[in-house]
Amino acid sequence: MDRFYEKIPCSTSNLGAGYDVFGLSLELFLEIEARFGQRKVTNLPIQLENSLLNIESKVHKILSIKRPKNLTWTLNSNIPIGKGLGSSASLIVGILKIVSSAHSIRLSDQELISLASSIEGHPDNVSPTILGGLTISFTDSDGNFKAIKTSIKEFPKSVVFVPDFSLQTRRARQVVPSEVKLSDAVKNISQTNIILESLYSKRYDIMQYAIHDKLHENYRANLIPGYTQVKDKIMNDGAYFASLSGAGPSIFAFVPEDFDPEGAVYKWLEFGVRAKCYFLNVYLK
Numbered sequence: 001m002d003r004f005y006e007k008i009p010c011s012t013s014n015l016g017a018g019y020d021v022f023g024l025s026l027e028l029f030l031e032i033e034a035r036f037g038q039r040k041v042t043n044l045p046i047q048l049e050n051s052l053l054n055i056e057s058k059v060h061k062i063l064s065i066k067r068p069k070n071l072t073w074t075l076n077s078n079i080p081i082g083k084g085l086g087s088s089a090s091l092i093v094g095i096l097k098i099v100s101s102a103h104s105i106r107l108s109d110q111e112l113i114s115l116a117s118s119i120e121g122h123p124d125n126v127s128p129t130i131l132g133g134l135t136i137s138f139t140d141s142d143g144n145f146k147a148i149k150t151s152i153k154e155f156p157k158s159v160v161f162v163p164d165f166s167l168q169t170r171r172a173r174q175v176v177p178s179e180v181k182l183s184d185a186v187k188n189i190s191q192t193n194i195i196l197e198s199l200y201s202k203r204y205d206i207m208q209y210a211i212h213d214k215l216h217e218n219y220r221a222n223l224i225p226g227y228t229q230v231k232d233k234i235m236n237d238g239a240y241f242a243s244l245s246g247a248g249p250s251i252f253a254f255v256p257e258d259f260d261p262e263g264a265v266y267k268w269l270e271f272g273v274r275a276k277c278y279f280l281n282v283y284l285k
């Protein structure tokens with residue numbers, strides 16, 4: 001076979017308090033294809049071509065295989081880039097799956113998670129794109145990235161507000177302090193448990209107690225004009241839960257069926273930010 005194809009979902013990570021741990025797979029996809037022919041990338045602007053080829057090179061290195069000189073890559077992606085929807089993780093997973101199957105290397109889901117996360121740097125976007133649903137990422141005692149897929153099969157309606165500017169994850173991680181107060185850590189532990197209980201028991205009303213992350217959101221909010229006001233508006237308009245999507249700048253929310261997103265979109269406009277609104281189903285796999 002000389003054609004390899006993968007369709008990979010996007011993801012929203014953290015869910016606020018679950019920093020670097022929670023990841024949720026959503027039905028917005030990247031499609032990637034590789035054929036043997038000549039080395040080139042079709043369908044991408046030049047700076048993104050380089051980033052794809054850079055990932056291709058890292059993937060070959062991590063699999064200890066010589067990089068072929070004749071792979072043609074074609075990418076069709078609906079995942080907005082640099083918006084906090086894990087586009088880089090989806091791309092890494094797509095390339096890793098293609099390169100491993102092109103070389104008849106069989107990787108388990110946990111092996112894929114471990115390898116892709118070591119390229120991406122953190123596992124919370126990688127894991128849901130591989131396992132689907134809501135995942136809990138961690139490192140084992142040897143420092144390998146791993147993840148567990150929760151057994152939650154039903155989720156409230158999800159909406160993502162995607163602004164017209166992007167924020168590089170690297171930049172958004174620079175503003176997060178490396179040490180935290182014990183009381184803040186305790187607060188985050190309680191919130192992550194509330195999120196899980198709310199989703200397991202479908203008591204969505206209790207999620208409102210889990211929207212006050214202490215580890216990263218406040219610091220990142222300074223990089224996003226109107227973030228706090230728009231998040232407040234989303235909650236005041238009846239959402240069960242709202243948080244930064246990944247490292248931002250998008251905002252993710254769980255909402256009731258009749259939720260109207262217009263108010264939040266207008267609120268962001270007051271800060272000069274145009275936002276698109278995506279209602280997305282959770283991808284369960």
Ligand SMILES: Nc1ncnc2c1ncn2[C@@H]1O[C@H](COP(=O)(O)OP(=O)(O)O)[C@@H](O)[C@H]1O
Binds near residue numbers: 075087091
């Ligand atoms: N579809 C894509 N094609 C090429 N490069 C991509 C693509 N998606 C992501 N990337 C690379 O990943 C970077 C964005 O990653 P990141 O800052 O982590 O944001 P995101 O939240 O979208 O994952 C881009 O600048 C680019 O280098």
Ligand SMILES: N[C@@H](CCOP(=O)(O)O)C(=O)O
Binds near residue numbers: 085245246
């Ligand atoms: N846990 C990471 C997740 C980054 O996700 P992205 O989709 O913004 O790349 C973080 O919060 O930095």
